[in-house]
Amino acid sequence: MNKPLHGKTILLGVTGGIAAYKAATLCSRLVGLGANVRVMMTKGATQFITPLTLQTLTRHPVATDVFDERDASIVQHIDWADAADLAVVAPATANMLSKLANGLADDMVSTTLLAVTAPLLIAPAMNVHMWEHPAVVDNVNKLAARGATFVEPGTGQLACGYVGKGRLAEPDEIVGAIVAMLTGPKPLAGKRVLVTAGGTVERIDPVRYITNDSSGKMGFAIAEAARDRGAQVTLVVGKADVEPPNGVDVVAVRSALEMREAVMERLPDVDVVVKAAAVADYRPARQATEKMKKSAEALTLELVPNPDILQEIGEWKAAREVGARQPFIIGFAAETTDVEKHALDKLKRKKCDLIVANDVTAEGAGFGIDTNVVSVYGPAGLVEKLPLLSKKDVAGRILDLIAVSTRPTGGNKVTSDATASGGGQ
Known part of the structure; x- marks a missing residue:
C-alpha cells in the first residue's frame, strides 16, 4: 500500500466547532497514509468529540491541558512543536484564528502552535457571517x-441553519492539501506568476458603467493553484463577485486601461502570465463628470476600442532580445460558436503559448458558477479536452501543464492531444 506520509509527524489541533467530529475521519486517513498523528484539543472540542476517540484512531495520547505534564523529562507542548513536520488546525474556529493571528497562548492548542516552526495548514469552519466579518478576514490575511x-471552507448547509460559505472542507480535501505540502518539491517554486481575473468597469458617468458577467472565480482558482504549487503570485483583479484567495499579492484595478498599466508594469519580472480576466473590448469615448440626466431624446453613446492587453503582452514577448526573460503566456477565449476555430486564431494572432477555450453557452461552463468545461490549445492544436470539472480542478490541470512547459530542461514541451488525468469566468 502506498504510504506517502510514512515517517512524517503531523500535529493536529482540533477546536470547538460542530465540525470537530470530522477530525476522526481526518485522523484515520492520515494514519492510513503512514503519518504519525499527535492530536491536541481545546476544551470546546472535547464537547463535540471525545479525546478517547482520537486517541484510539491515532494510537497516541491526546493532549487537552497544557499543565497536564505526563513525562517529567520533557515539556510536552515544546516537544510536540519541535517534532512536527506540519501543524494542522481542523476545524479552526474564529476564536482560534484570532489567537493565532495575535500571538495568544491560553490553551494547549494555541500555546503549542506558538512554539511550532513547521509549516501551518488551517481549515476554518464557522457561520457564514462570522467568516465574512472584517475581524476574521483581517486575521486570515494576517x-x-x-x-x-488555508483550506478554505466550503459552501452549503451549515449547522446553524444558514446556507453559505463556512462549512469545514471535507477530510479528503484537507488530506490532499497535507500530502501536497509534505511530499516532494513544489513544481512552480521560484516562479513568478501573474494572473488577471474578473471583469473591467468602463465608466459612462459617476453612476453608470459598461461591464460583463465575469465573476473572477476562474482567475482566482488559477491564482490559488499557482500559489499551492510554490509560485509567487500577483493577482491583478477587476470587478469580482468573490473574495480573492489568501497568500497572493492582490492589485485591484477597475478599468481596462488600469489593468493594462498594472500588467505591463510587472511584465518584465514574471515567468508566467495567465490572462483570465474578461476585459471590456470598448469604453466610452467621453466620461461625464456628473450624472447624465434622462431626457425624451434618444442617447447615442460613442465607444472606442480598449487596448488588447493579451496581444500587447504577446508582441512585447516577441520583441524581447534573445536570452532575455521570456514569460510563458496563457490566454482565455470565452466563445459561443466555432470554439476551436476562434481559439486557434486567437492563439496565433496574440502569440500565446496556450489558449484555454470554452463555450460559455454550454451547461456548467458559463459565468458566475463554480464549474467549467474547457479545451486547451497549443501551436500544434488540441492539447487537452477537459470534461465538466470544478473551476478549482480546471485550474489545477492548467497549472500542471504550465509546470511541465516551464521546466528548465523542458522548454515549451506541451504537445497536442496530451493525456488527461482526470474565457476566464
Missing part, C-alpha cells in the same frame, strides 16, 4: 501573510 496555508 496569517496568510506570515505563510500559513
